[in-house]
Amino acid sequence: MEKITPSDKVLLLGESTFLVDVGKGLFHTNHGTINLSKLVGKKFGARIKSSKGVAFHALRPNINDFLQKRLARLPQIVSLKDCSLIAGLTGLSSGYRVIEAGTGSAFLTTFMANLVKPDGKVFTYELRSDFFRSAKINVEDSGLSRWVEMKNRDVSKGFREKDADLIVLDMIGAEKIVPKAGKSLKSGGFLAVYSPYIEQVKAVCDAIEMESFMDVRTVECLVRDYKITRDFSRPNTTMLAHTGYITFARKV
Ligand SMILES: C[S@@+](CC[C@H](N)C(=O)[O-])C[C@H]1O[C@@H](n2cnc3c(N)ncnc32)[C@H](O)[C@@H]1O
Known part of the structure; x- marks a missing residue:
């Protein structure tokens, strides 16, 4: 499975869903801040937690996303x-x-x-x-x-x-x-x-x-x-x- 790079977009699927540019670094949500740079080098599908401990799955987005x-x-x-x-x-x-x-x-x-x-x-x-x-x-x-x-x-x-x-x-x-x-x-x-x-x-x-x-x-x-x-x-x-x-x- 391909690894996530800074130039990728990822779909963060959790209590809410977001489509973000990994290269943006920090992403602020009402579930806390997500440090996207932690995803670099991980496989699509990896889990990441926000500063408030809310978990998201980092998926490869498709056209519908x-x-x-x-x-x-x-x-x-x-x-x-x-x-x-x-x-x-x-x-x-x-x-x-x-x-x-x-x-x-x-x-x-x-x-x-x-x-x-x-x-x-x-x-x-x-x-x-x-x-x-x-x-x-x-x-x-x-x-x-x-x-x-x-x-x-x-x-x-x-x-x-x-x-x-x-x-x-x-x-x-x-x-x-x-x-x-x-x-x-x-x-x-x-x-x-x-x-x-x-x-x-x-x-x-x-x-x-x-x-x-x-x-x-x-x-x-x-x-x-x-x-x-x-x-x-x-x-x-x-x-x-x-x-x-x-x-x-x-x-x-
Ligand atoms: C309802 S929107 C289309 C939405 C589009 N199907 C979508 O999924 O995003 C209708 C559009 O037709 C454009 N339009 C209206 N009359 C037109 C004309 N004579 N020539 C070209 N575009 C026109 C309007 O400016 C408007 O942007």
Whole structure:
């Protein structure tokens, strides 16, 4: 097993979870201070205690840890459960050419970049320069920037890329972009449109009907967590269960 170096990031899993740069040295938490330099030379998985005696496991972080614990959020993200629906229902995998609008916080961008590598690419468009700058920092921090081409550009002017395997739209007025998506998708390619409201779904489906798409399907993004105990089990009292809808269609 590889040993931890000062240039690594580690996931500290304990009573709380943190994703930290080992090179930072001291990390202050409400469970006490953690001296990260003590991890250098130890194996991933090692245990470390804070100044208050609280134990953490120092694990190697994966993409989901990065997305949930590190990525800076500005506009509302597509949550991990919804990212997985997009991947699962479009076959998103290595080699895919993906176009996305808007980039927003680049949560979905980064999730998709991790799946398309090493041969694919995500081309992502963002209108606002403040969101664009923050998203760029997120993508660079993820280590996946080789697989992302970021554009600070209004997508209503159209996409520059053709022959996409997948186009994902998560933006207000997505229905107006559907005809442009049709022109940039390869035959058999997928369109996925994320909509927070059902009225938007209707507008998107109307737009899809006017273009060369088949296999249209709208799903509700709903995952419920359960609390399982020795005695009685039931759904969690509070959770992020329903988030929105995704409409899928296939270019023909
Ligand atoms: C909800 S956010 C996208 C969040 C993103 N999917 C994520 O997971 O981080 C919608 C984004 O679309 C951008 N947007 C809206 N209209 C646009 C346009 N015409 N061209 C490019 N981006 C646009 C907004 O500025 C905003 O950042």
